[in-house]
Amino acid sequence: MQAAIPRLEIRNLKRRYDGRAVVDDVSLQIMPGQVTCLLGPSGCGKSTTLRMIAGVEMQDSGSIYVDGKLICDTNFRVPPERREIGLMFQDFALFPHLSVADNVGFGLKTMDKAARRARIEDLLERVDLKRFVDGYPHQLSGGEQQRVALARALAPRPRIMLMDEPFSGLDNRLRDEIRDHTLTVLKEEDTAVLLVTHEPDEAMRMADEIALMRDGKIVQQGAPYNVYTRPLDRASVSFFSDANVLHAEVSGALAQTPFGRFLAPGVPDGTPVDIVFRPQHVRIDFDRGGKGPVPTATDGTAARATVARARFMGNESLVEFVMDYDGSTLKATVPNVFLPQPGAVMWLTIRRDRCFVFPVASRSTS
Ligand SMILES: Nc1ncnc2c1ncn2[C@@H]1O[C@H](COP(=O)(O)OP(=O)(O)O)[C@@H](O)[C@H]1O
Numbered sequence: 001m002q003a004a005i006p007r008l009e010i011r012n013l014k015r016r017y018d019g020r021a022v023v024d025d026v027s028l029q030i031m032p033g034q035v036t037c038l039l040g041p042s043g044c045g046k047s048t049t050l051r052m053i054a055g056v057e058m059q060d061s062g063s064i065y066v067d068g069k070l071i072c073d074t075n076f077r078v079p080p081e082r083r084e085i086g087l088m089f090q091d092f093a094l095f096p097h098l099s100v101a102d103n104v105g106f107g108l109k110t111m112d113k114a115a116r117r118a119r120i121e122d123l124l125e126r127v128d129l130k131r132f133v134d135g136y137p138h139q140l141s142g143g144e145q146q147r148v149a150l151a152r153a154l155a156p157r158p159r160i161m162l163m164d165e166p167f168s169g170l171d172n173r174l175r176d177e178i179r180d181h182t183l184t185v186l187k188e189e190d191t192a193v194l195l196v197t198h199e200p201d202e203a204m205r206m207a208d209e210i211a212l213m214r215d216g217k218i219v220q221q222g223a224p225y226n227v228y229t230r231p232l233d234r235a236s237v238s239f240f241s242d243a244n245v246l247h248a249e250v251s252g253a254l255a256q257t258p259f260g261r262f263l264a265p266g267v268p269d270g271t272p273v274d275i276v277f278r279p280q281h282v283r284i285d286f287d288r289g290g291k292g293p294v295p296t297a298t299d300g301t302a303a304r305a306t307v308a309r310a311r312f313m314g315n316e317s318l319v320e321f322v323m324d325y326d327g328s329t330l331k332a333t334v335p336n337v338f339l340p341q342p343g344a345v346m347w348l349t350i351r352r353d354r355c356f357v358f359p360v361a362s363r364s365t366s
Pocket residue numbers: 017018022040041042043044045046047048049
């Protein structure tokens with residue numbers, strides 16, 4: 001059997017501005033029907049990568065392939081309008097003077113009239129807006145305009161959809177619904193999708209695969225579950241959620257902390273390590289006459305702490321503790337309502353199987 005050919009492949013793309021590499025050797029493959037999210041903080045080079053694939057910006061080096069065919073390298077370049085790539089950006093402005101049907105049919109000028117109308121109606125049906133076919137953009141809500149923009153981008157059956165923070169202009173409640181709907185329509189069309197976002201939640205919700213980008217480089221790539229549960233380093237943990245950190249030093253492949261010892265296999269003696277864990281993996285116990293729970297092999301040792309503040313967040317409560325052992329702050333989240341008084345003494349343990357032990361190059365940088 002022949003190996004499947006990616007719908008989109010970019011190899012070693014590089015782009016410099018003012019001598020600084022903003023996209024630094026980025027490679028990616030996306031199969032038809034696959035949604036890949038390029039996820040990273042603002043300024044890391046996501047939009048520049050997308051613009052090079054769209055063809056509105058030229059790379060300094062590297063190449064781009066669609067269905068195995070070269071469309072752009074430093075010697076050869078298919079112009080943007082012939083790349084069969086659909087675009088959807090945050091500022092998706094519809095043409096205000098054109099009807100909804102003509103907006104959606106904008107890229108279908110060469111199609112005969114009946115086929116064009118059929119394609120327009122089919123897409124509007126699927127984004128649930130057929131009733132607005134002869135309406136105008138100003139008659140639609142923000143979410144509805146967004147769906148028209150999606151239909152417009154999909155109308156010419158692009159092989160690839162590039163989406164740059166397309167949902168960031170929408171309000172929160174609407175956004176989840178539109179994301180899900182958009183995903184359904186994209187999957188039906190079997191396009192390869194590269195979606196750029198700086199929001200981990202959005203990437204987790206939309207992506208088959210996440211490519212985590214930082215300072216112009218893809219630093220980690222994989223299914224959302226793997227990227228979330230096997231983070232590369234402390235920065236990756238913090239990017240997805242609040243993170244707590246303990247500092248320790250390795251001795252005999254173990255890192256000794258106030259919560260007990262953590263395994264640090266293969267890490268040389270004397271290496272400083274960060275032990276990183278998310279607030280939902282902290283367990284809270286009550287004080288029993290000045291004592292906490294008895295240490296166990298699985299839960300380690302409990303550490304004594306004082307409640308600094310507690311906030312109700314809707315589905316969970318966030319409690320901040322000041323630790324007795326060094327005065328540092330740790331955060332814990334607990335489901336539902338849990339609002340202990342500031343000053344209350346409690347004992348914390350950590351879910352050891354959910355901790356990440358990262359060697360630190362130099363303590364001064366952490
Ligand atoms: N045309 C340009 N000229 C100079 N610098 C640019 C240009 N476009 C983007 N940059 C810089 O490149 C970096 C990456 O930008 P961008 O790709 O827009 O990041 P992102 O989309 O991840 O927020 C930023 O530091 C930005 O200021």
